[in-house]
Amino acid sequence: MKIMTCPVNGPRNISEFQWLGPVHDTAEATDADLLNRLFFAPNPMGVLREWWRHTPSNTVFIAERDLTTDEILRSYLKGSDADRTASPA
Amino acid sequence: MPLELLKYGLRRGHKPFHDIPPTPDLRRSYDVVIIGGGGHGLAAAYYLSRYHGITNVAVLEKGYLAGGNTARNTTTVRSNYLTIPSIEFYREGVSLFENMSHELGFNVMFSQRGQLTLAHSDGAMRSFRLRAEMGKHAGTRIEVVDARGVQKICPHVNMDFGGQHEVLGGLWHADGGTARHDAVAWGYAKRAAENGVQIHQRTEVTGFGVSGDRVTEVRTNRGTIQAGQVLQAAGGMNGRIAEMAGIRLPIRCFPLQAMVTQPLKPFLDILLSSSDLHTYLVQSSRGEIVIGGGTDPYQLASTRSTLPQKEALATGALQLMPFLHNVKLLRQWAGITDITPDFSPIMGASPLQNYWLDAGWGTWGFKATGVAGKRMAETVATARVPDILRPFALDRFSRFELLNEMGATAAGH
Numbered sequence: 001m002k003i004m005t006c007p008v009n010g011p012r013n014i015s016e017f018q019w020l021g022p023v024h025d026t027a028e029a030t031d032a033d034l035l036n037r038l039f040f041a042p043n044p045m046g047v048l049r050e051w052w053r054h055t056p057s058n059t060v061f062i063a064e065r066d067l068t069t070d071e072i073l074r075s076y077l078k079g080s081d082a083d084r085t086a087s088p089a
Numbered sequence: 090m091p092l093e094l095l096k097y098g099l100r101r102g103h104k105p106f107h108d109i110p111p112t113p114d115l116r117r118s119y120d121v122v123i124i125g126g127g128g129h130g131l132a133a134a135y136y137l138s139r140y141h142g143i144t145n146v147a148v149l150e151k152g153y154l155a156g157g158n159t160a161r162n163t164t165t166v167r168s169n170y171l172t173i174p175s176i177e178f179y180r181e182g183v184s185l186f187e188n189m190s191h192e193l194g195f196n197v198m199f200s201q202r203g204q205l206t207l208a209h210s211d212g213a214m215r216s217f218r219l220r221a222e223m224g225k226h227a228g229t230r231i232e233v234v235d236a237r238g239v240q241k242i243c244p245h246v247n248m249d250f251g252g253q254h255e256v257l258g259g260l261w262h263a264d265g266g267t268a269r270h271d272a273v274a275w276g277y278a279k280r281a282a283e284n285g286v287q288i289h290q291r292t293e294v295t296g297f298g299v300s301g302d303r304v305t306e307v308r309t310n311r312g313t314i315q316a317g318q319v320l321q322a323a324g325g326m327n328g329r330i331a332e333m334a335g336i337r338l339p340i341r342c343f344p345l346q347a348m349v350t351q352p353l354k355p356f357l358d359i360l361l362s363s364s365d366l367h368t369y370l371v372q373s374s375r376g377e378i379v380i381g382g383g384t385d386p387y388q389l390a391s392t393r394s395t396l397p398q399k400e401a402l403a404t405g406a407l408q409l410m411p412f413l414h415n416v417k418l419l420r421q422w423a424g425i426t427d428i429t430p431d432f433s434p435i436m437g438a439s440p441l442q443n444y445w446l447d448a449g450w451g452t453w454g455f456k457a458t459g460v461a462g463k464r465m466a467e468t469v470a471t472a473r474v475p476d477i478l479r480p481f482a483l484d485r486f487s488r489f490e491l492l493n494e495m496g497a498t499a500a501g502h
Binding site for chain 2: 001002014015018019021022035038039040041043045048050067068069070
């Protein structure tokens with residue numbers, strides 16, 4: 001069974017988590033940005049930063065996952081040290 | 090036909106024949122280069138060569154013929170969609186399947202047995218009523234049936250009266266059917282090759298030469314070729330290929346998993362699915378029960394399989410048919426779907442003048458193999474997008490004219 005590490009609850013079964021989609025830059029300025037944000041989601045053959053939720057505890061956090069290997073590289077809370085040092089999505 | 094068969098059988102000196110010729114050397118230039126040797130690409134090659142007189146065509150396939158999503162889908166052919174452009178498009182797709190074996194002189198084993206989608210909730214019944222009315226309006230055979238109607242159409246279904254997943258009714262789509270996926274691809278490939286189309290297997294596109302707003306050359310692992318027109322029909326790799334040409338598509342990749350059981354005696358003579366359980370069942374002509382469902386719950390560009398998804402499929406299948414409980418699974422697999430925001434495909438023009446898109450088939454476009462091939466061939470040959478494809482244009486997103494088919498594709502069919 002696949003394991004995801006929740007920053008609050010530690011390693012848990014992946015079935016306890018809900019995928020919420022890629023982390024977007026929330027500061028849209030133009031129509032083009034909005035269009036991009038709505039429809040053109042990132043789809044890399046590599047690492048994607050994405051929102052996840054640990055459903056039993058309702059912990060929403062960010063995980064970095066490789067979309068070619070399905071390897072979860074790290075996970076952290078928004079605003080944590082790890083988040084501040086992470087590269088922008 | 091029977092007489093010809095007899096004559097053939099009595100003839101001396103049978104020569105062995107190959108349906109698909111071996112991969113030839115690449116020419117220096119082609120009128121049309123088709124990227125992707127799956128059903129769609131091969132069908133487009135066939136229609137170009139048969140109806141539009143364009144035979145200097147290359148089909149480039151990274152792996153082997155029809156080994157991607159053509160081999161991984163669950164071969165459902167149907168037109169029970171929600172929006173009028175979709176229903177009209179898929180209706181033409183179904184009608185092409187009805188005549189495909191004759192058209193190709195190749196038995197694609199099309200069996201128009203009807204599709205029954207079950208509702209276990211009031212919400213599903215409501216959406217079925219809407220889909221039925223839209224379908225009737227667009228001239229397809231579709232109707233809502235009550236629980237008794239479900240039992241009449243498929244007596245094997247566990248109605249679960251009073252249970253958690255009680256069957257409230259269903260959407261009966263008499264036009265629905267299934268065909269043999271390999272035969273469809275091979276039939277188109279064989280006839281296209283006879284007309285002079287070159288099919289290049291193990292030929293991977295590595296880049297494009299673009300000058301201004303035109304593609305001039307296609308670079309492959311076997312050399313560079315000049316292209317008059319390029320048609321992209323690359324299944325799960327569509328996003329990646331378009332990126333090489335400098336085009337960004339609103340596509341995300343999700344794996345879709347399916348599996349088959351050991352062969353059983355024929356008992357299931359319809360396509361059965363459940364919109365609430367995200368499971369569908371069909372018995373193949375070999376007797377195997379093909380079990381499919383929705384995509385994986387998160388984005389991924391890998392064809393790995395997972396136990397939770399297989400368990401979910403098995404749970405749904407056992408809810409619908411508990412007597413399958415001791416049937417063994419024979420094979421399981423996954424493929425990569427290219428999902429668009431509205432779950433409708435992207436067909437037609439791209440920002441480049443001579444580069445055409447056949448992408449975003451989401452939970453797979455087997456049902457559209459014929460019609461997409463035919464209409465894309467028309468598009469490439471006339472350099473004009475036919476009216477039936479216009480609603481599927483890439484620029485529908487910037488116009489906010491989406492074709493929402495989420496309910497009729499991923500989980501809802």
